[in-house]
Amino acid sequence: MEYTRLGSSGLKVSRISMGTMGYGDGSREIWAIDYDAAAPFFRQALDLGITFWDTANIYSFGGSEKIVGRAIKELTRRDDIVLATKVHQHMHEGSGGSGLSRKAVMEQADASLTRLGTDYIDLYQIHRYDPETPVEETMEALHDVVKAGKARYLGASSMFAWQFAKMQHAAEAHGFTKFVSMQNQYSPIMREEEREMFPLLADQGVGSNPWSPLAGGFVARPWGEKNTDRAKTNADVDFNGNPLWLDSDRDIVDAIERIAQARGVSKAQIVLAWVLKNPVVNAPIVGTTKEHHLADATAALDLDLTDDEITAIEKPYARREPTWF
Numbered sequence: 001m002e003y004t005r006l007g008s009s010g011l012k013v014s015r016i017s018m019g020t021m022g023y024g025d026g027s028r029e030i031w032a033i034d035y036d037a038a039a040p041f042f043r044q045a046l047d048l049g050i051t052f053w054d055t056a057n058i059y060s061f062g063g064s065e066k067i068v069g070r071a072i073k074e075l076t077r078r079d080d081i082v083l084a085t086k087v088h089q090h091m092h093e094g095s096g097g098s099g100l101s102r103k104a105v106m107e108q109a110d111a112s113l114t115r116l117g118t119d120y121i122d123l124y125q126i127h128r129y130d131p132e133t134p135v136e137e138t139m140e141a142l143h144d145v146v147k148a149g150k151a152r153y154l155g156a157s158s159m160f161a162w163q164f165a166k167m168q169h170a171a172e173a174h175g176f177t178k179f180v181s182m183q184n185q186y187s188p189i190m191r192e193e194e195r196e197m198f199p200l201l202a203d204q205g206v207g208s209n210p211w212s213p214l215a216g217g218f219v220a221r222p223w224g225e226k227n228t229d230r231a232k233t234n235a236d237v238d239f240n241g242n243p244l245w246l247d248s249d250r251d252i253v254d255a256i257e258r259i260a261q262a263r264g265v266s267k268a269q270i271v272l273a274w275v276l277k278n279p280v281v282n283a284p285i286v287g288t289t290k291e292h293h294l295a296d297a298t299a300a301l302d303l304d305l306t307d308d309e310i311t312a313i314e315k316p317y318a319r320r321e322p323t324w325f
Contacts, residue, residue, distance in 0.1 A: 001049030002301055004282050007207030009180035011122070011153050013052040013082050015276070016297045017209050018045045019287040020053060023067045024060025032060050033289060035067045041288045042071040048298050052082045054183075054209070054285050055116075056127060057108055058089035062115050069117035078118055084209075085112050086157060086183075088127035100130035105141040109150055124151035125183055128324070129159040135170045143176035155181035157211070158324040161196035168204065179206060183285070185324055186210035188219055188256065188274055188313050189249045192322050198280045213275040213284040218245065220268040223253050238323040251316035259309050265299070266292070272300035274313055 002015040018041075024032035045053070053072075055064045065085060072081055087108045090098040096107035113119060124145060130138065145151045156164055156179045164182065171178040182201055184193050186208070193208075201208055214220045236244055260267045275284045286297040305313075 001298065003049075005207070006123070006153070006209070006282050007180045007201070008205030009153060009207070011082065011180065013209075013283050014050045015283050015301055016048075016050050016294070017052040017054050017084075017283040017285040018042075018050050018294065019211070019285040020055045020064045020068050021059045022287050022289045023055075024063030027063075028060055031289075032063065035070055038067055038289075039071065039075070040291075041294065042075050044291065044294050045288070046076055048294055050294060050298070051080060052084070052209075052283050054084045056086035056089070056125075057091055057112050057115075058086070058127065061091065062111070065112055065115035069115060073117055082122045083116065083118065084123035084125060084155065085116065085121055086125045086127040087112070088130060100126055100133045100138040100141075102137055102141040105138065105145065109145050113150060120149060121151045123153050123155050123181065125155035125157050125181070127157050129156075129163045129167075135167045136174060139167060139171045139176045140174065143171070146177045153177075153180050155179055155183060155209075157183035158185060158322070161200045164197070165200060168206075181207045181209055181282070183209050183211055185212055185322060186275060186278075186281070186284075187213050187215040188252050188271060189215050189245070189317070190320070190322065191314075191317055192320070198278070201280050207282040208278075208280045209283045209285055210275060210281060211285045213286070214268055214271055218249075219253055219256055219271050220266070222257075223250050238321070240321070242321045242323070244323060246318050246320060248316045248318040252313060255312040255316070259305075259312065263303075265303065266296050268293070268296040269300045269303055270305070270309075270313075272297055273303040273305055274310065276300060277305065277310070 003012050006013050023038045026032050055068045096103045142154050154177050186193050256267050256270050260270045288294050
């Protein structure tokens with residue numbers, strides 16, 4: 001395993017992050033697996049040196065955090081793991097149940113710590129931008145979470161570059177803790193972050209730990225195939241009715257398949273090697289519900305794509321709307 005600093009911070013993380021959205025009790029997401037089924041993947045991650053584990057309060061409404069906390073307690077030492085979780089999404093009714101108000105940040109930070117069974121979070125991330133709360137209020141609340149010793153570093157996720165810049169500026173202007181990372185959507189079929197967000201991160205020394213680098217597995221399967229429970233339950237449009245898949249995506253998937261066949265490796269390895277080549281990307285998040293997921297991700301670290309291979313993957317790309325807002 002390779003390790004790198006998250007942006008220009010001093011926090012060292014494994015170059016692959018283990019995503020845990022697929023873990024829970026199955027009561028809300030039929031595709032979520034319980035602790036007994038997930039434990040082998042935590043053991044595999046530890047064997048491979050993958051010590052950057054990512055979850056969120058909203059994943060299975062706290063179920064994922066409970067499973068991650070149990071895995072840390074039973075399988076490793078807390079200090080050996082870089083633990084990341086998130087706040088923003090709707091957990092319950094009431095003013096503290098969602099968003100990024102001071103009340104919500106404080107309440108949800110404590111709730112996450114309880115479910116995780118720990119007294120600190122290494123990377124506490126806001127899951128989205130909250131237009132209803134002044135950024136100064138949010139950044140001060142997050143700063144106080146850090147100063148209370150409940151979080152070591154702060155990160156953000158999935159917003160427009162101007163929103164991220166606004167929050168960072170508020171933190172700098174008031175002497176609050178700034179974000180060291182951006183968890184953004186990035187894959188061969190979703191490259192909109194290259195336009196504004198990645199240049200901003202590079203300029204400001206902020207790291208990127210992208211989510212869905214395999215586009216939910218879409219680019220690692222034959223075109224249009226839905227052979228998993230999660231894929232079968234996913235719609236083909238986003239929350240705003242925009243198509244998730246464009247006709248041009250087929251050419252991208254076909255190019256990935258040709259390169260993988262020529263090299264004798266999996267499509268997932270090709271895709272992750274492409275994601276990892278971006279100099280702003282520190283640690284793509286790989287969701288793990290099958291043994292080959294982390295193995296493919298680790299193998300991608302040793303795979304260098306040629307200029308011709310990169311061109312073949314990138315040339316068919318067509319602009320689209322991000323799916324997170």
